[in-house]
Amino acid sequence: MATLKNLDDLRKLREEVKGELQERFGGEIKIIVGMGTCGIAAGAREVMTEILKELRTRNINALVTQTGCIGMCEREPLIDIERPGERRVTYGRVTPKDVKRLIAEHVLHGRVVEDLVVARFDEEEE
Amino acid sequence: MEELSLHILDLVQNSLGASATKVEIHIEEDVSRDRFLLEVRDNGGGMTKEFVEEVLSPFTTTRTTRRVGLGLSLLDMAAQRCGGGVEIDTELGKGTRIRAVFQHSHWDRAPLGDIGATLMTIIAANPEIHLIYEHRVGERIFILDTEEIKDALGRDIPLNNMAVLGWLEEYMAQGLDELYGGEEGWRP
Numbered sequence: 001m002a003t004l005k006n007l008d009d010l011r012k013l014r015e016e017v018k019g020e021l022q023e024r025f026g027g028e029i030k031i032i033v034g035m036g037t038c039g040i041a042a043g044a045r046e047v048m049t050e051i052l053k054e055l056r057t058r059n060i061n062a063l064v065t066q067t068g069c070i071g072m073c074e075r076e077p078l079i080d081i082e083r084p085g086e087r088r089v090t091y092g093r094v095t096p097k098d099v100k101r102l103i104a105e106h107v108l109h110g111r112v113v114e115d116l117v118v119a120r121f122d123e124e125e126e
Numbered sequence: 127m128e129e130l131s132l133h134i135l136d137l138v139q140n141s142l143g144a145s146a147t148k149v150e151i152h153i154e155e156d157v158s159r160d161r162f163l164l165e166v167r168d169n170g171g172g173m174t175k176e177f178v179e180e181v182l183s184p185f186t187t188t189r190t191t192r193r194v195g196l197g198l199s200l201l202d203m204a205a206q207r208c209g210g211g212v213e214i215d216t217e218l219g220k221g222t223r224i225r226a227v228f229q230h231s232h233w234d235r236a237p238l239g240d241i242g243a244t245l246m247t248i249i250a251a252n253p254e255i256h257l258i259y260e261h262r263v264g265e266r267i268f269i270l271d272t273e274e275i276k277d278a279l280g281r282d283i284p285l286n287n288m289a290v291l292g293w294l295e296e297y298m299a300q301g302l303d304e305l306y307g308g309e310e311g312w313r314p
């Protein structure tokens with residue numbers, strides 16, 4: 001891989017990325033990571049790092065965001081996955097090792113990873 | 127927390143929770159004065175005088191999801207254990223500055239750890255905020271300013287684009303490496 005290290009690289013990168021942006025269409029897949037103190041202490045940053053890495057390796061442009069403590073501290077790290085038009089699913093006690101599976105199954109194919117599920121939201125409830 | 131960089135991530139979460147749009151992180155590792163300083167400044171909502179006097183206690187929180195707030199009290203305990211402490215400057219409606227000082231050589235001082243992962247996490251999940259990172263190790267300094275990056279990249283491309291994040295990660299890894307003296311350098 002090329003060594004990129006100054007802001008000039010960004011001007012080159014800009015051209016590559018611009019093309020990509022135009023190709024994208026439809027809704028975006030959302031991944032939300034719990035980042036309260038409880039989440040961070042339980043390993044949310046490591047899970048986030050793994051998510052970013054996996055998305056990049058597989059070239060998936062999902063939207064990764066964060067939320068604070070939602071009161072299920074003992075089940076952190078918590079992550080939500082939501083595919084456009086599908087219901088949102090909350091996964092708990094997620095470890096970096098689970099990330100590959102969550103992305104391969106749920107993010108890419110919409111198959112819920114049952115053994116990690118903590119909650120599901122129906123669209124009407126939100 | 128096992129790493130000071132996790133405390134930093136946690137402090138920035140407080141800033142974001144207070145609706146900050148600009149967050150500055152300062153780290154100073156000064157071996158000659160045996161001091162490790164970390165500071166987070168934001169332009170968020172701030173706190174009242176009465177509130178801030180109580181805020182290092184775990185029973186002070188504006189959270190509704192649980193009755194205790196852990197972040198600041200954990201940081202204060204960690205700093206005090208290492209011959210330092212936490213200092214808070216805040217003004218309602220203006221912003222907040224949280225500063226934690228540790229004795230650099232103290233046995234119990236957690237390592238800084240993966241600060242790159244902390245910064246990537248903040249930027250990836252909050253590409254719209256203005257983040258300034260300033261890290262000094264002795265005479266050396268590394269600065270990252272997301273406004274500069276946005277200017278170079280162009281405002282139509284979000285910082286959380288995967289290719290941009292990939293570049294950022296490498297850029298930071300190199301900057302931090304140089305900060306610690308490259309190849310022969312040490313890690314905190």
Ligand SMILES: Nc1ncnc2c1ncn2[C@@H]1O[C@H](COP(=O)(O)OP(=O)(O)OP(=O)(O)O)[C@@H](O)[C@H]1O
Binds near residue numbers: 144181
């Ligand atoms: N940068 C800040 N700006 C404004 N208010 C703050 C800031 N940092 C902390 N506070 C206030 O202090 C309270 C206590 O913060 P602390 O980090 O200790 O706990 P918490 O954020 O409430 O919960 P936790 O950190 O456990 O997720 C917060 O609820 C918030 O009201």
Ligand SMILES: [Mg+2]
Binds near residue numbers: 037198
């Ligand atoms: Mg907090």
